[in-house]
Amino acid sequence: MAKFVLIGSGLAGGLLAAYLGRRRYDVDLYERRADPREGNIVGGRSINLAISTRGIHALEQIGIAGEALRPAIPMRGRMIHDKSGTLHFAPYDVDPRKCINSIGRASLNAAVIEAAQRYPNVRVHFNHKCTEVDLIEPVCQLETGTGKLTVHGDAVIGVDGAFSAVRASMQRNIDNFQYDESYLEHGYKELTIPPAPDGSWRLEKNALHIWPRKSFMMIALPNPDGSFTCTLFWEFEGERSFATTKTDDDVRRFFDEEFPDAVPFMPTLLQDFKQNPTGSLVTVRCAPWYFRDKVCLLGDAAHAVVPFYGQGMNAAFEDCVVLDESLEKFPHDRHRAFAEYFERRKGNADALADLAIGNFIEMRDKTASKAFRAKKKLDHLLEAALPGAYLPLYTMVTFTRIPYAEAKRRARIQNGIVYAGLVAIALLATALIVYLL
Ligand SMILES: Cc1cc2nc3c(=O)[nH]c(=O)nc-3n(C[C@H](O)[C@H](O)[C@H](O)COP(=O)(O)OP(=O)(O)OC[C@H]3O[C@@H](n4cnc5c(N)ncnc54)[C@H](O)[C@@H]3O)c2cc1C
Numbered sequence: 001m002a003k004f005v006l007i008g009s010g011l012a013g014g015l016l017a018a019y020l021g022r023r024r025y026d027v028d029l030y031e032r033r034a035d036p037r038e039g040n041i042v043g044g045r046s047i048n049l050a051i052s053t054r055g056i057h058a059l060e061q062i063g064i065a066g067e068a069l070r071p072a073i074p075m076r077g078r079m080i081h082d083k084s085g086t087l088h089f090a091p092y093d094v095d096p097r098k099c100i101n102s103i104g105r106a107s108l109n110a111a112v113i114e115a116a117q118r119y120p121n122v123r124v125h126f127n128h129k130c131t132e133v134d135l136i137e138p139v140c141q142l143e144t145g146t147g148k149l150t151v152h153g154d155a156v157i158g159v160d161g162a163f164s165a166v167r168a169s170m171q172r173n174i175d176n177f178q179y180d181e182s183y184l185e186h187g188y189k190e191l192t193i194p195p196a197p198d199g200s201w202r203l204e205k206n207a208l209h210i211w212p213r214k215s216f217m218m219i220a221l222p223n224p225d226g227s228f229t230c231t232l233f234w235e236f237e238g239e240r241s242f243a244t245t246k247t248d249d250d251v252r253r254f255f256d257e258e259f260p261d262a263v264p265f266m267p268t269l270l271q272d273f274k275q276n277p278t279g280s281l282v283t284v285r286c287a288p289w290y291f292r293d294k295v296c297l298l299g300d301a302a303h304a305v306v307p308f309y310g311q312g313m314n315a316a317f318e319d320c321v322v323l324d325e326s327l328e329k330f331p332h333d334r335h336r337a338f339a340e341y342f343e344r345r346k347g348n349a350d351a352l353a354d355l356a357i358g359n360f361i362e363m364r365d366k367t368a369s370k371a372f373r374a375k376k377k378l379d380h381l382l383e384a385a386l387p388g389a390y391l392p393l394y395t396m397v398t399f400t401r402i403p404y405a406e407a408k409r410r411a412r413i414q415n416g417i418v419y420a421g422l423v424a425i426a427l428l429a430t431a432l433i434v435y436l437l
Contacts, residue, residue, distance in 0.1 A: 001024050001025050001026055001121075002025055002026070002154040002155065002334070003025070003026040003027075003028070003152075003153045003154050003155075004020050004025050004026070004027050004028070004153055004154070004155050004156075004157060005028050005030070005138075005140055005151055005152075005153035005155070005156045005157070006020075006027060006028070006029040006030070006156075006157045006159055007030055007130040007133075007140065007156065007157070007158050007159060007160045007164075007165065007166050008030075008031060008032075008158065008159040008160030008161055008164075008299075008301070009029050009030075009031035009109075009113055009124055009126075009159075010031075010109065010159065010160075010161055010299070010300075011105070011108060011109055011112060011299070011313050011316060011317070012159045012298055012299030012300075012313070012316035012317065012319065012320060013029060013031070013112075013159035013160075013299075014029070014109060014111075014112030014113040014115065014116050014124075015058060015059075015062070015112040015115070015116075015317055015320045016157065016159055016298060016320045016323070017029045017112075017113075017116035017119075017122050017124070018062050018064070018112060018115040018116040018118075018119065018122070019061075019062060019320050019321075019323070019324040020122070020324075020327075021116055021118075021119025021121055021122040022062065022119065023324070023327060023328075024121060025121065026121050027116070027119075027121060027122040027123070028123050028125065028151065028153065029116065029122065029123070029124045029125065030125050030128040030129075030130060030140070030142055030151070031124070031125070031126050031127075031128065032127070032128065032129035032130070032160075033126065033127070034126050034127055035113075035126045036106050036109045036110055036113070037110045037113070039106075046105060046190065046229070046231065046307070047104065047105060047106075047190060047223075047229045048102050048103060048104050048105060048221045048223055048229050049102070049103060049105055049108070049221075049310070049313055050075065050100040050101065050102060050103075050208065050221065050310035051069070051072065051100070051101050051103050051108070051313065051314060052100045052101070052310065052311075052314055052398045052399065053314075053398065053399050053400060053401060054311070054314040054315065054317060054318045054401055055313060055314035055317040055318075056069065056101075057317075057318075057321070057401060058317035058318060058320055058321050059317070061321055061324075062115060064111060064112070064115045067111060068103075068107075068108060068111035068112070068115075069101060069103065071103065071104060071107050071224045072101035072102060072103040073101065073102045073103075073205060073206065073222045073223070073224060074099040074100075074101055074206055075092075075099055075100050075101065075102055075206055075207050075208045075221070075222070076091055076092060076096060076098075076099045076206050076207065077089055077090050077091035077092050077099075077207055077208075078090045078092070078207065078208055078209075078210050078367060079203070079204050079207035079208070079209045079210070080210050080212065080367050080368060081209060081210065081211045081259070081261055081262070082368060083213075083258070083260070085260060085261035087204075088373065089204075089207065090367070090373060090376055091380075092394065092395075092398065092399075093380070093383075093392075093394075093395055093399060094380040094381075094383045094384050098395075098399050099206070100208070100310060100398060102208075102221040102222050102223070104223060104224070127144055127145050128142045128143070128144050128149065129142060129143045129144075129165075130142055130160065130165045130166065131143055131165060132165070132169055133156055133158075133165070133166050133169040133170075133295060134169075135169060135170065135173050135174070135291045135292075135294055135295050136294070137152060137294075138152075138153060138155065138156045138294040138295055139151065139152050140153075140156055154293075154294075154334075155293060155294055155295065155296065155334060156294065156295045156296075157295075157296050157297070157298055158170075158295070158296070158297045158298070158301040158302075159297075159298050159299050159301060160301050161299070161300045161301055161304070162282055162284055162300040162301070162304035164297065164300075164301035166295065166297060166301060167179075167286060167297055167301050167302075169295075170286075170291060170295065170297070171286075174288075174291055177286065177287075177288075178285075178286055178287040179284075179285075179286045180284070180285045180286070181282055181283065181284045181285075182282070182283050183280055183281065183282050184280075184281040184282075184283075184306060184357075184360075185235055185236060185237070186216065186233050186234060186235055186236065186281060186360075187233075187234065187235075187236045187242055187278045187279055187280050187281065188231050188232065188233050188234075188278070188279045188281060189231070189232045189234070189242070189272075189273065189276050189277070189278050189279070190229055190230065190231050190272070190276050191218075191229075191230040191231070191232060191266060191268075191269060191272040191273065191276070192227055192228070192229060192230065192266065192268055192272055193220060193227060193228040193230060193262065193265045193266055194226075194227050194265075194267065194268070195225060195226025195227050196226065199225075199226045200226055201222055201226050201227075201228070202228070202265045203220065203222075203228060203265070205222050206222075208220075208221055209221075209228070210363055210367055211258070211259050211262065212363060212364050212365060212366075212367045212368040213258055213364065213368075214364065214365050214368075215235065215364065215365075216232070216233055216234040216235060216364060217232075217233055217363055217364035218230055218231065218232045218233070218258075218259055218262070219231050219233075219363070220262075230262070230266070233281075233360070233364065236278070236280075240254065242278050248270050251269065251270055251273050251274075252269075252270070255269060281306045281307070282304050282306075283304060283305055283306055283353050283356075283357070284300070284302075284303060284304040285303065285349075285350060285353060286302065286303075287342075287346060288342055289302045289338075289341075289342045289345070289346065290335075290338035290339065290341075290342055292335055292338075293333075293334035293335035293337075293338065296323070296338045296341070298316065298319045298320065298323060299313075299315075299316030299319055300312060300316060302319070302345075302349065303315070303345075303346075303349035303350075303352070303353065305349075305352050305353045305356040306353075306356045306357055306360060307356070308356050308357070308359040308360040308362075308363055309352065309355055309356045309359045309397060309398075310398070311352055311355075311356065311397065311398075311404075312356075315348075315349065315352055315404070318345075318401070319341075319345055322341050322344050322345055323337075323341045326338070326340040326341040326344070347403075347405045348403045348404040348405050349404070350405070351403075351404040351405035351407070351408045352397075352404040354408070355393075355397060355404065355407075355408060376392075378418070379392040380392070382418070383395065390414060391410070391414075392411075393407060393408070393411035393414075396410065396411065
């Protein structure tokens with residue numbers, strides 16, 4: 001069987017290794033960091049994430065959903081915190097059983113790596129950093145703690161995240177390789193709400209909490225130990241921003257003004273704010289995602305998106321399913337398999353990138369408004385009245401496997417019909433009033 005060299009054993013790398021292992025390929029997976037199961041979680045990436053239908057389906061297909069999701073906490077809707085501390089709960093779907101799930105990155109990472117290692121034909125090597133890929137051979141240059149290593153394979157898959165070394169080699173060596181990266185003017189910082197003294201959660205456990213403040217926001221997701229991981233999304237620069245908030249007093253003043261109901265639950269706020277890194281938020285679009293039958297990209301390496309739809313990892317897991325299906329369809333022609341995978345995923349990844357940026361504006365600004373809540377209620381009414389025919393965009397993205405591009409297109413048409421219907425009703429009502437007068 002062919003030998004695959006995978007670079008990066010993050011969330012998608014481990015899962016892909018399991019899928020390829022099941023297909024009996026020979027797999028060597030190289031990760032630049034130490035084994036995450038030894039507690040070496042590095043700051044700069046989210047501590048927990050929301051997993052939903054697409055990600056769960058990918059885990060189910062390889063038979064590990066039960067074990068991987070055991071520590072997950074269901075979140076049934078958004079809990080909106082306004083400045084006065086008043087709470088509004090907005091369920092995610094008309095069906096209260098539909099929820100997204102908060103899961104620790106480390107535990108999910110461990111679950112997928114363990115799933116891969118159950119196949120004797122999969123080997124995982126930590127502390128191996130890829131520095132360069134020769135696309136033609138293909139050959140990877142790796143650095144270990146003690147020296148350098150060259151590894152050969154029949155194919156190399158770059159599953160090495162948003163700042164992929166494999167993609168960088170493709171950029172350098174493929175003529176007309178298309179590459180676009182754009183950074184938001186907002187960064188993010190993780191903060192903590194620890195458990196109450198009795199170990200319970202200090203906020204509603206089964207919700208994703210949002211403090212929308214128009215141009216910025218804070219969110220919080222529950223963890224199994226009773227804590228919440230909060231993420232502040234805020235401008236890097238500007239009058240009030242990460243750049244201008246330097247002293248303890250600045251930080252305290254900002255939080256007291258903007259998140260007064262959260263502050264009493266954040267005893268380590270100043271420490272967290274100073275010590276935790278400020279991450280940047282990048283969207284990466286590139287093409288093609290493959291070179292002949294030799295090299296291929298998957299997950300954030302191919303299509304990093306901003307995190308506001310909670311879909312980056314879900315999409316990366318969906319990539320694993322599609323690449324697996326493509327290899328099944330063309331078992332003897334890997335070039336066609338890679339091309340098919342790219343055809344099926346590229347438009348969807350581009351659509352998700354747009355949706356994710358759109359959802360930032362919705363979360364930080366619109367969720368606070370009555371109009372937003374009325375629209376959500378109308379969405380749920382229409383969904384209940386027209387089952388299967390009307391599906392809100394959030395539902396299609398989060399609770400179905402309808403391709404992202406199709407969901408985006410369908411939502412545009414639905415919105416057009418709903419707005420036309422509302423205008424028609426308003427016109428009819430006006431005509432009736434005029435007639436009756
Ligand atoms: C703040 C934040 C919140 C998020 N929340 C969600 C969410 O709720 N739901 C969701 O679905 N997605 C979420 N995401 C997105 C999600 O984290 C990513 O989409 C997901 O991690 C992508 O998986 P990946 O395996 O492609 O990349 P990664 O998880 O980044 O893994 C890449 C791996 O490659 C390794 N690597 C990198 N370079 C090299 C090299 N040169 N050699 C060897 N190894 C290398 C890295 O160490 C890493 O282990 C969030 C992202 C952020 C930043």
